[in-house]
Amino acid sequence: MALKVAGRGRIPPFIVMDVVRAAEARAAAGHDVLHMEIGQPSTPAPKGVLAAAQAALAGDVLGYTGAFGLEALRARLADWYRLRYGVEVPVERIALTPGSSGAFVLGFLAAFEPGDRVALATPCYPAYRNILTALGIETVLVPAEAEHGFQPTPELLERAGPLDGVVVASPANPTGTMLGADALERLYGWCHTAGVRLVSDEIYHGIVYGPAATTALAMGDDAIVVNSFSKYFSMTGWRLGWMIVPPDMVRAVECLAQNLFISPPTLSQHAAMAAFDCVPELEENVARYARNRALLLAELPKAGFDRLAPADGAFYLYADVAHLTNDSTAFCRRMLEEVGVAATPGVDFDPERGSRSLRFSFAGSTEAMAEAARRLAAWKR
Numbered sequence: 127m128a129l130k131v132a133g134r135g136r137i138p139p140f141i142v143m144d145v146v147r148a149a150e151a152r153a154a155a156g157h158d159v160l161h162m163e164i165g166q167p168s169t170p171a172p173k174g175v176l177a178a179a180q181a182a183l184a185g186d187v188l189g190y191t192g193a194f195g196l197e198a199l200r201a202r203l204a205d206w207y208r209l210r211y212g213v214e215v216p217v218e219r220i221a222l223t224p225g226s227s228g229a230f231v232l233g234f235l236a237a238f239e240p241g242d243r244v245a246l247a248t249p250c251y252p253a254y255r256n257i258l259t260a261l262g263i264e265t266v267l268v269p270a271e272a273e274h275g276f277q278p279t280p281e282l283l284e285r286a287g288p289l290d291g292v293v294v295a296s297p298a299n300p301t302g303t304m305l306g307a308d309a310l311e312r313l314y315g316w317c318h319t320a321g322v323r324l325v326s327d328e329i330y331h332g333i334v335y336g337p338a339a340t341t342a343l344a345m346g347d348d349a350i351v352v353n354s355f356s357k358y359f360s361m362t363g364w365r366l367g368w369m370i371v372p373p374d375m376v377r378a379v380e381c382l383a384q385n386l387f388i389s390p391p392t393l394s395q396h397a398a399m400a401a402f403d404c405v406p407e408l409e410e411n412v413a414r415y416a417r418n419r420a421l422l423l424a425e426l427p428k429a430g431f432d433r434l435a436p437a438d439g440a441f442y443l444y445a446d447v448a449h450l451t452n453d454s455t456a457f458c459r460r461m462l463e464e465v466g467v468a469a470t471p472g473v474d475f476d477p478e479r480g481s482r483s484l485r486f487s488f489a490g491s492t493e494a495m496a497e498a499a500r501r502l503a504a505w506k507r
Contacts, residue, residue, distance in 0.1 A: 134259075134260045134261075134262065135260070137256040137259050137260055138252070138256060138477075140252055140253060140256070140474070141252070141455075141470065141471060141473065141474035142163055142164060142165070142470045142474055145163040145164075145458065145462070145468055145469075145470055145471075146163060146164055146468075148459070148462060148468075149161060149163065149462060149468040152462060152463075152466070157466060158466050159462070159466050159467075159468055160466055160467045160468065160490070160494050160497060160498040160501070161468050161487070161490055161494070162467060162468055162469045162486045162487050162488065162490070162495075162498055163458075163468040163469050163470045163485075163487060164468075164487060164489075165299060165357075165441070165442065165487055165489065166356070166357075166362040166489060167357065167360040167362065167411060167441075167489050168489055168490045168491060169360045169411050169414075170360065171359070171360055171361045171364065171397070171401075172359070172360065172400070172401060172404035172407045172408060173404070173407065174400035174401070174403050174404045174407075175359075175361065175397045175398065175400050175401050175404065176397070177400065178396055178397045178398075178399055178400035179393060179394075179396065179397035181396075182392075182393055182396035182397065183393065186392075186396060188392045188393055188396075189392065190388055190389045190392065191389045191390065191392055191395060192389060193221075193380055193383040193384040193387070193388065193389055194220070194221040194222060194380060194383065195221070195222025195223075195368075195389065195390045195395055196222070196392075196395045196396070196399075197217065198399065199222060199395050199398055199399055200217045200220040200222065200368075201217055202399060202402055203215075203220050203368060204216070204217050204220060205402070206402055207341070207343065207370075211340075211341050211343065211344060212344075213341060213343045213344055215343060215370055218376060219347075219370055219371045219372075219373065219376060220368060220369075220370060220371075221368060221369050221370075221371055221379055221380070221383060222366065222367070222368050222390040222395060223366075223367045223368060223369055223383070223387070223390055224365050224366070224367070224387050224390055224391065225354060225356065225365040225366065225367045226327070226329050226352050226353065226354035226356065226367035227253065227257075227367070228367060228386075228387060228390070229352045229354075229367045229368065229369035230253070230254070230257055230325075230352060231257060231261075231386070232369065232379050232382050232383055232386070233325060233350045233352065233369055233371075233375075233379070234257060234258055234261055234263060234325075235261060235382055236371075236375045236378040236379045236382060237290075237291060237323045237325070237350060237375065238258075238261070238263045238290055238291055238323070239263075239290075240261070240262030240263060241262065241263070241264065242263050242264065242290035242291065243263075243264045243266050243286075243287070243288060243289050243290050243291075244258055244263055244264070244265060244266065244289070244290060244291035244292065244293060244325075245265075245266045245267075245268050245278065245283055245286050245289050245291070245292045245293070246265055246266070246267055246268065246292075246293050247268045247269075247270040247274075247276065247277055247278035247282065247294070248267050248268065248269050248270065248276075248475065248476040248477075248478065248479070249270075249276060249300055249301060249444065249472060249475035249476035249479075249480065249483070250293070250295065250298070250299075250300075250475060250476075251295060251298075251299045251300075251327070251475070252474050252475060254293050254327075255267070266286050266287070266289065267477070267478065268282050268283065268285075268286050269476075269478065269479065270282060272435065275301075275303040275304070275305070275436070276298065276301045276303050276435060276444075277294065277296070277298065277303060277305050277309070278292060278294055278313065279309075279312075279313070280312060280313065280316035283316065283322075289320070289322050290322065290323065291322060291323040291324070291325060292313075292317055292322055292323075292324055292325065293325045293327065294310075294313065294324065294325070294326055294327065294342075295326075295327035295328075295329070295330070296310065296326075296327075296328070296339060296340075296439075297330040297331075297333065297334060297339060297438060297439025297440040298330075298440065299329075299330070299440060299442060299475075300442050300444045300470070300472070300474075300475045300485040301435040301436075301437070301442065301444040302330075302435060302436065302437035302438055302439055302440040302441075302442045302443070302444065303435055303436060303437075303438055303439075304334065304339060304438040304439050305340070306337070306340070307340040307344075310340050310342060310345065311344075311345050314342055314345035314346060314349065315345075317349075318345075318346060318348065323348070323349075323350065324342060324348075324349040324350070325349070325350045325352065326341070326342035326349050326350065326351045326352070327352050328341055328342070328351055328352065328353045329352065329353055329354045329356065329357055329367075330357050330358070330439050330440040331353065331358065331439075332357075332358030332408070332412065333357060333358055333412055333415060333439055333440055333441060334412075334438065334439035335416055335419060335437070335438060335439060336438055339439060343370060347372055347373060348372045348374070349372065350369060350370070350371065350372060350375070351369060351370040352367065352368075352369050353367065353368055353369075353370075354366070354367035354368070355367065355368075355394075355398050355401060357440075358408060358411075358412075359398070359401045359404075359408065360408065360411060361394070361397075361398065361401070364391065364393075364394040364397065364398070365391055365394060366390055366391060366394040366395065366398055414491075414492060415441045415488060415489065417492050418441070418488035418489075418490070418492055418495045419437055419441070419443070419488055421492065421495055421496060421499065422443055422486065422488055422495055422499060423437075423443070425496075425499035425500075425503070426443065426445070426486070426499060426502070428499075428503050429499065429502035429503040429505070430449075430450060430502075430507075431443075431445045431447065431486075431502070433445060433446035433447075433448075433449075434446075441487055441488050441489040442485050442486065442487055442488070443485070443486045443488065444472070444475075444483060444484075444485050445483060445484050445485070445486065446482065446483050447472075447482060447483060447484055448482035448483075450507065451481075451482070452481055452482055453481055454471035454472045454473060454480060454481050454482065454483060454484045455471040455473060455481070457471070457484065458470065458471045458484055460507075461502075461505070464505065465501040465502065465504075465505050466501065467498045467501055467502060469484050469485060469486050469487075470484060470485045470487075471483075471484050472484050472485065
């Protein structure tokens with residue numbers, strides 16, 4: 127007799143990880159790969175972080191911490207918000223989590239019931255909809271256009287029917303587009319008036335190429351704000367994120383965290399204490415991303431990729447390739463096989479329109495980006 131397998135696990139794969147696997151298989155077969163598929167810095171954690179980790183390994187038991195993490199690290203984050211954004215955040219509302227993914231699980235569980243409707247402007251990070259779906263929450267995909275910066279607007283949300291939540295990212299993955307302070311305040315105001323919980327993904331804050339990103343915390347205290355040490359702080363594998371919890375959700379999130387995760391990774395927390403002292407090194411990473419972005423914005427159009435989202439922040443270029451293919455998955459497969467450039471098909475980010483788009487990550491070295499652009503320009507499609 128076959129045993130039951132729960133339906134909540136029948137969600138789409140995270141396609142970029144399938145691309146990573148194919149790229150690794152190509153490399154294992156002795157062929158080179160230029161990685162433009164994965165959304166992670168190619169730089170290591172800052173030197174101060176590595177030193178702090180070594181000190182913790184040598185001198186700390188590394189047992190459990192509280193469910194919300196080390197109070198000293200939460201206090202450093204409160205200082206970070208005060209100095210960077212001019213926003214006061216009580217330490218009691220700061221929860222350290224196992225990556226931003228853990229924060230989304232906790233936030234979605236605490237804010238929404240099964241059957242609630244949560245809006246996502248597409249294209250968007252696929253794990254939002256897949257986590258929500260696994261939790262029995264209905265995702266309402268709201269197609270956004272380039273004229274909206276591929277971001278949700280009150281007008282688009284009005285047409286989506288009754289909503290319980292909205293997830294927004296600025297800078298966004300995969301487009302790199304941002305909501306300015308006025309646009310974010312307008313979106314926050316609409317959610318607040320409509321009784322809709324806003325979830326603000328701010329994981330790419332710090333990686334911007336113009337005005338600094340605005341935090342939803344500047345608008346009020348009822349939004350869920352998620353961030354991470356993964357991107358700006360270059361600590362992806364350390365699996366440490368955080369969330370700023372609305373006052374009415376603190377105890378609910380704490381109880382969930384206690385039972386689901388016990389605590390965030392202790393070694394990563396000790397290491398992250400030093401991250402805030404490494405800003406010059408981190409800003410060098412951002413300067414490299416800026417060089418990569420400028421290079422690709424100049425060179426990719428020569429390879430036929432001339433319909434690109436503006437990439438105000440993060441380290442992605444989202445390309446409309448409708449003039450080249452209507453099957454971005456097969457197109458990316460050919461690109462990897464024929465010229466060794468790995469990129470992510472747009473269907474990962476937009477199930478309805480993504481077959482005509484793809485995402486390039488420019489988080490790698492400038493030399494790798496230049497070589498990828500050269501190969502793509504020479505590619506006989």
